[in-house]
Amino acid sequence: MTSHQNTQTMKPATAAKKLGVYLEATPAEFQEGVVSRAELNALQTDPPEWLRELRRNGPHPRPVVAAKLGVSISGLARGGVTEPLTTEQIEALKAESPEWLQKERATQAEVRKEAVRIREKQKQEREKRAERETGGE
Structure with missing residues (x-):
């Protein structure tokens, strides 16, 4: 074969x-x-x-635009950004710092903070479980 x-x-x-x-x-x-x-x-x-x-x-696709602005793709949509943007347009938006961008960046920062908290909690739970399993021998 x-x-x-x-x-x-x-x-x-x-x-x-x-x-x-x-x-x-x-x-x-x-x-x-x-x-x-x-x-x-x-x-x-x-x-x-x-x-x-x-x-x-650019022009950059939405995931890249969102990453460069420090927001989620949904945050872009809520801010009315639906088209690809060039690096120059992204820099102008950052400089302008409209209210929606500030709000979305704060939201994204909270999401990241919560994700870290959850990972830490899961890590601690795994460690406790491993300790119980090895300590019971």
Whole structure:
């Protein structure tokens, strides 16, 4: 029996998501083709100029915009940001610091703080459980 390995490919939208770029801003040949795992790895290790430029200046997809602003994707929507933004637009928003952005950043900080608290609590519970299991021998 012979085994042959199929080349794993993905749609351009999936590759763009993995690369952290806005698909519509990528070159036409990227948008129209399929991307193999090897091609994706090559793009990640040695990005061409168009990819470096997109990552540097945008337009950026919502997850990247949210991360750069320090808010959630839902927070962006609540703030009325539904389109991709360039790095320049993101910096302008940060400088302007509208009320919705301040509120969403505070909310995100609380979410992060709560996540840390929960992880700590779970860690302590695991340690107690492990102590009981090993202490009972």
